[in-house]
Amino acid sequence: MRIVHVANFYGPSSGGIKTTLHELGAGYLKYGHEFIYIVPGPRYLKEQTPFGLKISLPSITLIGSGGYQIIRSNRQLLNLLEFLHPDRVEVSDRFTLMKVGKWTKQNKIASLVFSHETLNGLVKKYAGFIPTAIRSKFVNWHNRKLASNFDQVIATTNFAAAEFEQIGITNLNKIALGVDLEQFNPANRDLALRTSLLKGSRYLLIHCGRLSPEKEPARSVQAVEKLIEAGIDVRLVIIGGGPLWKKIRKQSSNLPVEMLGYIANRKKVAEYLASADVAIAPGPLETFCLSALESLASGTPVVASASSAVGEILDITSTNPAGAVAKDNGASFANEINKLLRDSSLRVTARKQAELYSWTNTVHKMLELHGAKQPMVVTKRRLRVA
Structure with missing residues (x-):
């Protein structure tokens, strides 16, 4: 055929x-x-x-x-x-x-x-x-x-x-x-890479996606701002490029945020995802979001917009979801991220959920x-x- x-x-x-x-x-x-x-x-x-x-x-x-x-x-x-x-x-x-x-x-x-x-x-x-x-x-x-x-x-x-x-x-x-369950795997977690990305901070957050208006990348930066204000020692790494690059760079200039741009090497992306504590998927219009699923396959729980389809992928209505959903504002995202940061068992849950796809x-x-x-x-x- x-x-x-x-x-x-x-x-x-x-x-x-x-x-x-x-x-x-x-x-x-x-x-x-x-x-x-x-x-x-x-x-x-x-x-x-x-x-x-x-x-x-x-x-x-x-x-x-x-x-x-x-x-x-x-x-x-x-x-x-x-x-x-x-x-x-x-x-x-x-x-x-x-x-x-x-x-x-x-x-x-x-x-x-x-x-x-x-x-x-x-x-x-x-x-x-x-x-x-x-x-x-x-x-x-x-x-x-x-x-x-x-x-x-x-x-x-x-x-x-x-x-x-x-x-x-x-x-x-x-x-x-x-999702490619072999390429995106918890085994990719690299402690040396994690230490390098953290730059002395305690928790590593990651945002992987196109920097375009419908993806609402500013929400991830807003969440970091709220977490820092609350005394939570986090650092955010943003992977991806797009029309909002300059705007996001300006918005995050005084925050612990590092923008890496688009990374073509999927193996390297898999290492970044596996080395993070929480991945952020703020797009309210996502009908699937492959990067969120790749994060789960890497053993990294996800906080997503409650307005999107990602909650389905997280099995959010179950007693043991692979992450959390938040209202479409920085404070809500910060609150949900903070809840997940200290629960290491979520790494196993995230991987198991990804294996269904x-x-x-x-x-x-x-x-x-x-x-x-x-x-x-x-x-x-x-x-x-x-």
Whole structure:
């Protein structure tokens, strides 16, 4: 089976989308399928990767996004899809790639789209001045249109699924993403690295994520400020870049905060996550948050926004959750972080919770949705040069 995945917002410093594509591709290849992923790039380029054939198409950079790119020409994209003759098409981007769904319908090719965002949350955040009734009508209209253009809609959590369920979408599927349980592991805890990062402080906090408005990175800095005021000796390490870099740097200038920027080496990121006491995931619109799951797999409990889906991943309603959720303000985050700092047993709980999420399970469910049996070995078709 030839599976083609089209994704915007994929790039050298992107996080969750890139990880998802790579893990799905590696999983599909394992079972004998062919995987091609089409992403934005500086020019047309084909390259074979361990995750499948990567095809980059010329793109444009969104102003003020901190480097996010989208494919420039939908016509070029659709011409490429026609040439590739896919058996199945997957899409990651509900906003700019709607035409791909229409094309698959016209050509009778099975398709699915990942809903990586909560449209309701995004509209509320960026268009909160619009009356609620009008916002709701727009969200419902767009979600119905999305569901009608693709054969299947994938939501990764109950939180992400809710806005589709409330309007009765019937082609909705819930499939959780996974985590690399080998690469992200408590065994990566490095006491020398931890000591170096602490710089004399007692507790190490970590924030790993893109520094963009919807992620609310300022909340992590606000939490540190409140903890310091309360006499809690903490230090925060921020991993990630984005459009709010300068703002966060200025906000944290007089606090024990170190900004490391984007780190491409995933092994190094795994060491940072495992060496921390608590990870902070403040984004209120997160529909999954792979970095939070990677923290759990590393044995590090997480404090997340109560407004996001991360509480589901933490199993927050159980008697033994893998972290805590907080209201969307610095004081609440500081309070929840402080509660977790002295409970070393949470490291075991965090790891056990992460073990419920594996990429193998994700790949199996995706292939089942594609109508494939596992394991399945097929003869791969040779791809001609376009």
